[in-house]
Amino acid sequence: MIEITQISKTFSRSARVRAFARGSHIETEEDRVVRAVDGVTFEVRQGEIFGLLGPNGAGKTTLLKIICTLILPTEGGGIVNGFDLLREDRRVRESIGFLPSTERSFYYRLTGRQNLTFFGLLYNIPKARLKRRISELLKLMGLEEKAEEKYMKYSSGEKQKLALARCILVDPPVLILDEPTVSLDPTAARSFRQFVLSLKKRGKAILLATHNMYEADKLCDRVAIMDSGKVVALDAPSTLKRKLASDGVMLLTLAEERKTLIEKLRALRTVIEIRREKETNCYHIFIRDGKKTAERVLKICSEYGMIIRHIAFKEPTLEDVFFSITGGKIE
Numbered sequence: 001m002i003e004i005t006q007i008s009k010t011f012s013r014s015a016r017v018r019a020f021a022r023g024s025h026i027e028t029e030e031d032r033v034v035r036a037v038d039g040v041t042f043e044v045r046q047g048e049i050f051g052l053l054g055p056n057g058a059g060k061t062t063l064l065k066i067i068c069t070l071i072l073p074t075e076g077g078g079i080v081n082g083f084d085l086l087r088e089d090r091r092v093r094e095s096i097g098f099l100p101s102t103e104r105s106f107y108y109r110l111t112g113r114q115n116l117t118f119f120g121l122l123y124n125i126p127k128a129r130l131k132r133r134i135s136e137l138l139k140l141m142g143l144e145e146k147a148e149e150k151y152m153k154y155s156s157g158e159k160q161k162l163a164l165a166r167c168i169l170v171d172p173p174v175l176i177l178d179e180p181t182v183s184l185d186p187t188a189a190r191s192f193r194q195f196v197l198s199l200k201k202r203g204k205a206i207l208l209a210t211h212n213m214y215e216a217d218k219l220c221d222r223v224a225i226m227d228s229g230k231v232v233a234l235d236a237p238s239t240l241k242r243k244l245a246s247d248g249v250m251l252l253t254l255a256e257e258r259k260t261l262i263e264k265l266r267a268l269r270t271v272i273e274i275r276r277e278k279e280t281n282c283y284h285i286f287i288r289d290g291k292k293t294a295e296r297v298l299k300i301c302s303e304y305g306m307i308i309r310h311i312a313f314k315e316p317t318l319e320d321v322f323f324s325i326t327g328g329k330i331e
Helices: 015-022 060-067 089-095 112-122 127-140 156-167 186-201 213-219 237-243 259-266 290-303 318-326
Strands: 002-012 033-044 049-053 075-080 096-099 174-178 205-209 222-227 230-235 248-254 271-276 282-287 308-314
Touching: 002 060, 033 060, 033 075, 033 205, 033 230, 049 060, 049 186, 049 213, 060 174, 060 205, 089 096, 096 156, 112 127, 112 156, 127 156, 156 186, 186 205, 186 213, 205 213, 213 318, 222 237, 222 318, 230 237, 230 318, 237 318, 248 290, 259 271, 259 290, 271 318, 282 290, 282 318, 290 308
Parallel strands: 049 205, 049 222, 096 174, 174 205
Antiparallel strands: 002 033, 002 075, 222 230, 248 282, 248 308, 271 282
16 A cells, blocks of 8 residues: 655755854765655555654654655655555545644634534535534544534644544545654543554554554554664564564663673673663663573672662563664653
8 A cells, every 4th residue: 555665855954054063074965965764665555554663853754744745755756555656646645644743734713623624625525425424533533522612722632633533534545643642641542542453454554653662562563663764674563572582671770881891791692782771871681591691790780899770670572672773762
């Protein structure tokens, strides 16, 4: 349903930004452009939820906008629902329901029902069918009692629900969701996830960009992790977790940074990898032979006279995969 091939997007830096970044070195071509997306290739199948993960600035939103035909790629191309991304952009847009992370297009002085009616008429949905569809969606989203209330009075969660209702107003075969649960409370977020799974069962192709690792793990059949514009890992969440090849993760918070100590721990045969959380002294130590390795780690810390503030153990999660690959935690 979505087939992306070697998509890249570069932006020009302004002269002021370039001058600030240049400092004392000679300006190069790399100073003049930003490569937001760099040779990305993947596909999203019918009846699949495909997750797109990555730290802020990884290129996720730029990529979603390219797929939605809101901006043109610098290189590469793709197919959405059988239509060429570049040559058949109108047919691509007709195939997509897009839920952006920040919603600014609703009219504040119109009610929820009036907003949906307005957008439905733009889609040329016959009035009788549109009226039925809006009633169905308002009920589905739990917005029946808010239907005649002005949008300006909606809570953040209610606005997000109305945005999702508009996203599926024409029942498109492809859905692109950018941080869909960011404004929802836990109960509403859980209901949303169940709803997305029901859309999957109906054969929708769903591209989900999220920072919520739990959500990605529970919903997605496959995930792609982006970093610096590139896809650096792509597979099923369970497979990515197995690829860590660890029995568990030891979380070790030290009183201070001691590089020689960490290098000593890295040299242990049963320590697979050590990653430090940004701006903290908490280390994620991926280990085999859990109990013996943990005892050895603690013994080495003692030999170095290191004070341990906190220690914990857990099974590898998708967040650990993300942390291992990108070297940073999701904020």
